[in-house]
Amino acid sequence: MNATKREQIFARLKAHNPEPTTELNWSTPFELLAAVLLSAQATDVGVNKATARLFPVANTPQAIIDLGLDGLKAHIKTIGLYNTKAENLMKTCHILVERYAGEIPRTRAELEALPGVGRKTANVILNTAFGELTMAVDTHIFRVANRTRIAKGKNVLEVEQKLLRHVPKAYLKDAHHWLILHGRYTCLARKPRCGSCVIEDLCEYPDKVEIG
Template structure:
């Protein structure tokens, strides 16, 4: 895929969704970190419901530590793998208090040193909470990048590196959200809705469908 086509793809995605963002509900970097930590193998809708119970009670590292592990589990037990996630979140809260004065750090290395935080989660926090131009490649972005041929790669890191290299600079900060939303609602896994896709004529996927 050439640079001109990539530019047009992101221009159309921007026109379709001028101000994209995460579908997780949050009002502070810590709330976002908490939601993302709990979102693995869970839907954003399910996480948002649990956070609507947790955040009015505890939405800072100090408040969650005070809540205790059993109290935390009680608030998030509707989320899959909640026992492991609660343990990781509690350990993360202790580290945030001990190392960062209760604040979420703004570097990848410091974020990835927190329990349960990998490269993808760190990229989400850096991008969405702090406005860095990062690319958090999840299953949706991996599929869209390969299917459209915007940035084909055999693994998530290869796709991330290609996207960082090939996405035009003016679109880079929001590209992560556009690609996730496109993969979640249009370029879906089993039967992509090519008939209602705003970039169908630019996409290089050979097996387009008529679905809308």
């Protein structure tokens, strides 16, 4: 895929959705971090239901600590793997209070050192909370990047690096939101909705289907 076609793809995605963002509900960087930690192998809808119960009660690291592990689990028990997630979130809250005065660190290394935070989560925080030009590659982005040929790669890191290199800089801040939403609602894993895709004529996927 050439640079001109990539430019056209992201121009259309922007025209279709000028201000994309995460579907997780958050109002502070800590709330975003907590929501992303809880979102592994869970839907954003499910996480939002849990955080709607949790955040009015505790939405800072110290407030989570004060809630206690059992109290935290009680608020998020509807989410899969909630025991492990609660433990990681609690450990993270202690680190944030003890080392960062309750603030969220703004470097990848510091974020990835937090319990339960991997490269993808760090990229989400850096991009969505702090506006940095990062690419949080999840299963949706990995599929869309490879299927469309925007950025082919054998693993998520390779796709991330190629997207950072190939996505026009003007679109890079919002690119991962566009690609996630495109994969979630249009470029579906089993039956892509090619018939209603805004970039169908630009996509280089050889096995397009006429599902709208």
